[in-house]
Amino acid sequence: MKVLVTGGAGFIGSHTVDALLAEGFEVEVLDNLSTGFAHNVPDGVRLIEADIAHPATTKTIADGGYDAVFHLAAQIDVRKSMEDPAFDATTNVVGSIRVLEGCRLGGTKTVVFASTGGACYGEQDLFPTPEDAPLQPISAYGAAKVAVEKYLFVYQANYGLEYRALRYANVYGPRQNPHGEAGVVAIFLNRMLQGMAPRINGDGLQTRDYVYVGDVARANVLALTRLERSGAFNIGTGKEHTVVDVFNGLNAFFNRQFTPEFGPPKPGEQRRSSISPKNFFEAAGFRPETLLFDGLQTTAEWFKQRAFS
Numbered sequence: 001m002k003v004l005v006t007g008g009a010g011f012i013g014s015h016t017v018d019a020l021l022a023e024g025f026e027v028e029v030l031d032n033l034s035t036g037f038a039h040n041v042p043d044g045v046r047l048i049e050a051d052i053a054h055p056a057t058t059k060t061i062a063d064g065g066y067d068a069v070f071h072l073a074a075q076i077d078v079r080k081s082m083e084d085p086a087f088d089a090t091t092n093v094v095g096s097i098r099v100l101e102g103c104r105l106g107g108t109k110t111v112v113f114a115s116t117g118g119a120c121y122g123e124q125d126l127f128p129t130p131e132d133a134p135l136q137p138i139s140a141y142g143a144a145k146v147a148v149e150k151y152l153f154v155y156q157a158n159y160g161l162e163y164r165a166l167r168y169a170n171v172y173g174p175r176q177n178p179h180g181e182a183g184v185v186a187i188f189l190n191r192m193l194q195g196m197a198p199r200i201n202g203d204g205l206q207t208r209d210y211v212y213v214g215d216v217a218r219a220n221v222l223a224l225t226r227l228e229r230s231g232a233f234n235i236g237t238g239k240e241h242t243v244v245d246v247f248n249g250l251n252a253f254f255n256r257q258f259t260p261e262f263g264p265p266k267p268g269e270q271r272r273s274s275i276s277p278k279n280f281f282e283a284a285g286f287r288p289e290t291l292l293f294d295g296l297q298t299t300a301e302w303f304k305q306r307a308f309s
C-alpha cells in the first residue's frame with residue numbers, strides 16, 4: 001500500500017513515517033521544509049519538496065498513486081495565526097483543499113487529517129471533552145482546523161473519500177521544535193540544557209492533556225488500518241497534568257537542580273484542557289499509553305544527546 005505523508009519532515013509527521021515503514025507501507029513525504037527538516041526523513045523515503053498551498057501540488061498528489069494520504073503539513077503557530085490569519089488560512093485551509101483535490105483526482109481512498117483537540121473545542125466545560133462537544137475555536141488556527149474537518153465531510157459525501165480527522169491533544173516527544181510557540185516540553189528542555197531555569201506563565205496550575213508522539217504515530221497508523229468509519233476522533237490520554245507537573249518531571253531528569261521562574265499569565269490562555277480517548281479506543285482498540293513521567297524522561301534523553309552530540 002502506497003501512502004503519502006504531508007508534513008512528514010516535521011515532528012509528528014516523521015514519527016508517523018517511521019511507524020508506517022515499520023508496518024511495511026511504501027511511504028513518500030511532501031513537505032516544504034519550513035519548520036521540518038530533510039534529515040528527519042529516513043533514507044530511501046522519497047521527499048517531494050513542495051508547498052501544499054501551491055496549485056501544482058494537487059497534480060503532484062493526483063499523479064502519485066497514493067492509496068492513503070496522511071495530511072499533517074500545516075502552519076502550527078497559534079499566535080502567528082492571529083497575527084496573519086490570511087497566511088494561516090492559505091496554508092491550513094486552501095493548502096488542505098489542494099491536498100483533498102489531489103486525493104479526489106488521484107483516486108485516493110482515505111485521508112488521515114491532523115486536527116486538534118484543544119484549539120477546536122476552545123473553552124471546555126466537560127472534562128475530558130468528548131468529540132460531540134461544541135466546536136468553539138477562539139483562534140484562527142482552530143477555526144481553520146474546524147473548516148478542514150467540514151471540507152473532509154464534503155469530500156466524503158460527494159466523492160466517497162473516507163476520512164479520519166484526528167484531534168490530537170498536546171503532543172510532545174523527540175524531534176519537537178523548541179523554537180516555536182507551542183510545545184512546553186521542548187521549550188523547557190531547551191532552556192534546561194543551556195543551564196537556565198524554565199519560565200512558567202502564570203501559576204503553572206493550568207492543565208493540559210499531554211500525549212507522547214510515539215502514541216500519536218501509532219494512532220495515525222491504526223486510524224488507517226483499524227478504523228472502519230469516517231469521522232473525528234480524539235487522540236489524547238483523557239488525563240490532566242499541570243505545567244508544574246511537566247516541570248517536576250523534567251527537573252527529576254536534571255537531578256532537581258532548577259527552580260522555576262514564574263511570569264505573568266498568557267492572555268486568553270485556557271485554564272483546563274483534556275480530551276476523551278474513549279471513542280478511538282472503542283473503534284480502534286488503542287489508547288495512548290505512555291505515562292507522562294516516562295515520556296518526559298525519553299524526551300529529555302533525546303534532547304540531551306542531540307544537544308551534546
Ligand SMILES: NC(=O)c1ccc[n+]([C@@H]2O[C@H](COP(=O)([O-])OP(=O)(O)OC[C@H]3O[C@@H](n4cnc5c(N)ncnc54)[C@H](O)[C@@H]3O)[C@@H](O)[C@H]2O)c1
Pocket residue numbers: 006007008009010011012013030031032033034035036037050051052053071072073074075076091095114115116117167168169170171172177182
Ligand atoms: N504538536 C502538537 O501538539 C499538535 C497538536 C494538535 C495538532 N497538531 C497538528 O499536527 C500536525 C503536525 O504538527 P507538528 O507538531 O509535527 O509540527 P511541525 O511544524 O513539526 O510539522 C509541520 C510540517 O509541515 C511542513 N509544512 C508547513 N507548511 C507547509 C506547506 N505550506 N507545505 C508543505 N509543508 C508544510 C513543515 O515543514 C513541517 O515539516 C499539524 O497539522 C498540526 O497542526 C499538532
